[in-house]
Amino acid sequence: MKITSKASNRVPFVDLVRHHKPFQPAFAKILQTTVKESGFILAPSVTQFEDAFAAWTGSRFAVGLASGTDALHLALRATGVGPGDEVIIPAMTFAATALAVMYAGATPVTVDVRPSDGLIDPSAAEKAITPLTKAIIPVHLYGKPCDLITLKRIADTRGIKIIEDACQAHGALLGKRKAGTLGAAGCFSFYPSKNLGALGDGGMLVTDDPVIYESVRMLRNYGQRIRYHHDSFGFNSRLDGLQAAFLSAKLPHVDGWNELRRKHARHYLKGLRGLPIGPMGHDASETNDHIFHLFVVRTHERDALQSHLTAAGIETGIHYPFAVHQLGFAKGHVRATSAPEAERLATEGLSLPIFPEMTSSEVDRVIQSIKTFFAKKSGRRSGTED
Numbered sequence: 447m448k449i450t451s452k453a454s455n456r457v458p459f460v461d462l463v464r465h466h467k468p469f470q471p472a473f474a475k476i477l478q479t480t481v482k483e484s485g486f487i488l489a490p491s492v493t494q495f496e497d498a499f500a501a502w503t504g505s506r507f508a509v510g511l512a513s514g515t516d517a518l519h520l521a522l523r524a525t526g527v528g529p530g531d532e533v534i535i536p537a538m539t540f541a542a543t544a545l546a547v548m549y550a551g552a553t554p555v556t557v558d559v560r561p562s563d564g565l566i567d568p569s570a571a572e573k574a575i576t577p578l579t580k581a582i583i584p585v586h587l588y589g590k591p592c593d594l595i596t597l598k599r600i601a602d603t604r605g606i607k608i609i610e611d612a613c614q615a616h617g618a619l620l621g622k623r624k625a626g627t628l629g630a631a632g633c634f635s636f637y638p639s640k641n642l643g644a645l646g647d648g649g650m651l652v653t654d655d656p657v658i659y660e661s662v663r664m665l666r667n668y669g670q671r672i673r674y675h676h677d678s679f680g681f682n683s684r685l686d687g688l689q690a691a692f693l694s695a696k697l698p699h700v701d702g703w704n705e706l707r708r709k710h711a712r713h714y715l716k717g718l719r720g721l722p723i724g725p726m727g728h729d730a731s732e733t734n735d736h737i738f739h740l741f742v743v744r745t746h747e748r749d750a751l752q753s754h755l756t757a758a759g760i761e762t763g764i765h766y767p768f769a770v771h772q773l774g775f776a777k778g779h780v781r782a783t784s785a786p787e788a789e790r791l792a793t794e795g796l797s798l799p800i801f802p803e804m805t806s807s808e809v810d811r812v813i814q815s816i817k818t819f820f821a822k823k824s825g826r827r828s829g830t831e832d
């Protein structure tokens with residue numbers, strides 16, 4: 447991940463320097479207070495941020511953790527997932543979704559995604575269910591909510607738990623409810639480039655279930671409820687007090703930042719209309735639920751288009767270049783079901799720059815450059831150019 451771009455002619459993929467500039471005085475004050483008080487671990491700032499985040503998502507409880515990966519891992523343990531169990535995940539997601547299942551000792555079962563938007567296909571998930579299936583992890587990939595209504599219907603009747611990977615979906619809406627609040631637990635990451643990012647690593651689990659809440663609080667703190675009473679097998683996975691304070695300062699701005707991302711997404715959609723690039727579920731009617739952590743287009747010419755944009759000073763990304771079952775660690779550890787759409791997306795998906803502080807002239811530059819790419823191509827094809 448490139449953090450910033452100062453050169454005027456380049457369009458960065460993400461610009462955290464621009465993002466954090468207005469917070470410099472607030473962050474300096476937080477650091478000063480933290481050093482003055484010097485209570486770093488499970489400091490009052492953690493509880494304050496947990497309460498604020500629970501209220502913002504509309505869930506009863508929130509537990510601050512060291513990362514989004516840990517949130518997934520501990521959510522699985524708290525819902526009783528362990529060795530011998532299977533957990534269904536989409537074949538197209540960040541590797542951490544699968545790794546968390548393996549940390550819990552269970553087997554990730556990958557299923558295909560929908561061609562329209564790259565999200566888990568509920569009918570593929572249903573077909574992959576066996577007597578060993580204990581949980582499904584829908585991933586609200588790119589910031590777009592999965593079809594949780596259908597997934598819940600499939601899971602609830604069979605006693606299968608839904609654990610939402612909302613690591614890319616802070617503030618995305620499913621009807622009136624926020625992503626992360628419909629399953630048994632919702633897992634968030636505060637990796638710096640996420641829609642709400644810390645100044646380092648961090649994560650959060652939200653739940654309405656007091657049993658899961660208490661269990662994850664123990665799991666994150668060496669398995670102790672009372673100091674030195676290690677009643678369960680636990681871990682060290684606490685959200686830093688300092689990060690919690692930084693995150694509390696940023697939280698009130700997330701909805702506004704998401705709105706700016708949606709504005710850029712609409713600009714892209716309008717500008718790219720008519721070009722031979724798939725929209726990845728980004729049609730205008732859906733943009734209100736989507737928080738555009740990423741803006742992904744797809745084309746058979748992905749690699750050529752990416753090179754063209756790189757040459758024009760436009761940074762892009764690929765999320766992700768491999769389906770989960772194609773990754774090195776998966777061999778012998780992941781039960782893969784057929785996932786041609788996920789495999790195709792790995793070769794066709796291209797993430798364009800999107801971040802709240804992006805200017806509309808930057809969006810225009812990206813659009814113009816993509817138009818030039820396809821104009822040159824059709825020129826070549828009809829023999830009028832090159």
Ligand SMILES: *Cc1c(COP(=O)(O)O)cnc(C)c1O
Nearest residue numbers: 513514515540542613614635637
């Ligand atoms: C970022 C991310 C994670 C992992 O979060 P970390 O905080 O980096 O551990 C998991 N799943 C998805 C979909 C993510 O985007």
